[in-house]
Amino acid sequence: MLTGETAKQLIQEATHIRQRAYCPYSNFAVGAAILTEEDERVYTGCNIESSTLTPSICAERAAVPRAVCEGYTKFKMVAVVAHQKGTFTAPCGVCRQVLSEFCSSDGDIEIYLSKPTMDKILCTKISKLLPLSFVSYKIDSVT
Numbered sequence: 785m786l787t788g789e790t791a792k793q794l795i796q797e798a799t800h801i802r803q804r805a806y807c808p809y810s811n812f813a814v815g816a817a818i819l820t821e822e823d824e825r826v827y828t829g830c831n832i833e834s835s836t837l838t839p840s841i842c843a844e845r846a847a848v849p850r851a852v853c854e855g856y857t858k859f860k861m862v863a864v865v866a867h868q869k870g871t872f873t874a875p876c877g878v879c880r881q882v883l884s885e886f887c888s889s890d891g892d893i894e895i896y897l898s899k900p901t902m903d904k905i906l907c908t909k910i911s912k913l914l915p916l917s918f919v920s921y922k923i924d925s926v927t
């Protein structure tokens with residue numbers, strides 16, 4: 785359970801798991817941490833690559849099954865940590881779709897993008913990263 789500066793603690797958890805990244809093909813290590821709405825649990829993941837590349841899994845999607853298998857399906861916040869010069873590392877399209885499945889009861893997820901140094905942190909939300917996602921597409925609300 786996180787208290788106090790929750791987003792920063794979540795970024796620290798993502799930074800920690802990033803050390804476990806298995807990324808011999810890209811050499812690009814990513815860590816992700818999910819804070820659940822229920823019980824404020826934290827579940828983390830790192831990217832895991834395959835020599836055949838296609839089955840590689842992103843850090844965000846490595847963290848999701850750890851939360852869901854423990855019974856947590858409402859995500860309040862997600863932190864993503866990588867080290868890319870001059871830009872933030874944002875979740876890929878597939879991860880955006882997967883995360884949007886598990887929005888908290890307000891219908892959104894806060895997303896924090898950071899480097900391990902935390903010198904700059906970008907705060908956004910899944911509804912901004914993936915507007916009109918498949919799960920939120922309600923035919924009656926579109927005129």
Ligand SMILES: O=c1ccn([C@H]2C[C@H](O)[C@@H](CO)O2)c(=O)[nH]1
Binds near residue numbers: 830832875
């Ligand atoms: O948000 C992201 C972006 C990229 N990657 C991984 C996929 C691949 O292993 C490596 C290079 O794209 O980084 C993630 O895990 N999360």
Ligand SMILES: [Zn+2]
Binds near residue numbers: 842844845877879
């Ligand atoms: Zn991804």
